[in-house]
Amino acid sequence: MYEEYWELREKPFRNTPDPRFLYHSSQHEDALMKLIYTINEGMGAGMMTGVFGCGKTLLGRALLKDLGPEKYKVAFITNPVVSSTELLRAIVRNLKAASLPTKQTELLADPLLENLNEIFMNNLRDGKETVIIIDEAHSIQDEKIFEELRLLLNFQLEDRFLFTLLLFGQPELKEKVANLKQLEQRIAIRCHLDRLNEEDTEKYILHRLKVAGKAESIFTKEAIKLIFEQTGGIPRRINHLCDLCLLTGYGKRVKEIDEKLLKEAAEKFA
Ligand SMILES: Nc1ncnc2c1ncn2[C@@H]1O[C@H](COP(=O)(O)OP(=O)(O)OP(=O)(O)O)[C@@H](O)[C@H]1O
Ligand SMILES: [Mg+2]
Structure with missing residues (x-):
């Protein structure tokens, strides 16, 4: 739904065990x-x-x-x-x-x-x-x-x-x-x-975006820090929150996902 807006070939944060997306931490x-x-x-x-x-x-x-x-x-x-x-x-x-x-x-x-x-x-x-x-x-x-x-x-x-x-x-x-x-x-x-650390969480997000066709990050550094805090570095939770962010950002037509948007998306995140 939001792929075109974010210039992605496919959804980057689907919760499926697709080996193409494997990040080699x-x-x-x-x-x-x-x-x-x-x-x-x-x-x-x-x-x-x-x-x-x-x-x-x-x-x-x-x-x-x-x-x-x-x-x-x-x-x-x-x-x-x-x-x-x-x-x-x-x-x-x-x-x-x-x-x-x-x-x-x-x-x-x-x-x-x-x-x-x-x-x-x-x-x-x-x-x-x-x-x-x-x-x-x-x-x-x-x-x-x-x-x-x-x-x-x-x-x-x-x-x-x-x-x-x-x-x-x-x-x-x-x-x-x-x-x-x-x-x-x-x-x-x-x-x-185990859960990913903060550095790996960032690399993980960038890796999945890249596989989905986007070489540069959509998330600001501060947003990634918050994603790590909210998800505890658990990939399934990172996927869920990042997907919500991309959807919310698309709805609001923002150019990047920053702290403010992340907090908004996180309200819907269990
Ligand atoms: N290293 C990784 N690189 C890319 N995606 C990952 C990585 N680790 C986990 N994921 C993603 O996180 C999600 C959850 O992973 P997975 O289902 O393999 O976890 P699990 O350890 O089997 O969980 P459970 O204990 O609930 O069965 C999947 O969508 C998967 O693609
Ligand atoms: Mg499993």
């Missing part, structure tokens, strides 16, 4: 490097925790794009709040295009595990790495599901794991996993995403 860069290391070095399992809205799902999407389908087979599970059998089924479905048996008796965990083992071995034979990413893993309530994931990690050859498991979730995932000692011991690499 040092912590996002570090996390991405560690996740790729976990996969490429065959470390078995890794865990990325992070404050809500700080980019875990986006980083997962960016990772998926980086890995590419030629060398990697990836199951990206975004809703793990299901029974352990359903989760296994979702993993198999993600990794395999062919349809699954639907007869109730065939839905039991064992045939699914057999199915998975076969997929892992086939991928290995084809020279492909298998990766299972569980997003929102903090929302898993049923310990049986974590146990199932741990058992999956026992699918190993003498010298290597058959797949890499990556768990993503909010900070409470750390405690959940800490209570499951056997799973915890298998997590080789950990990383964490």
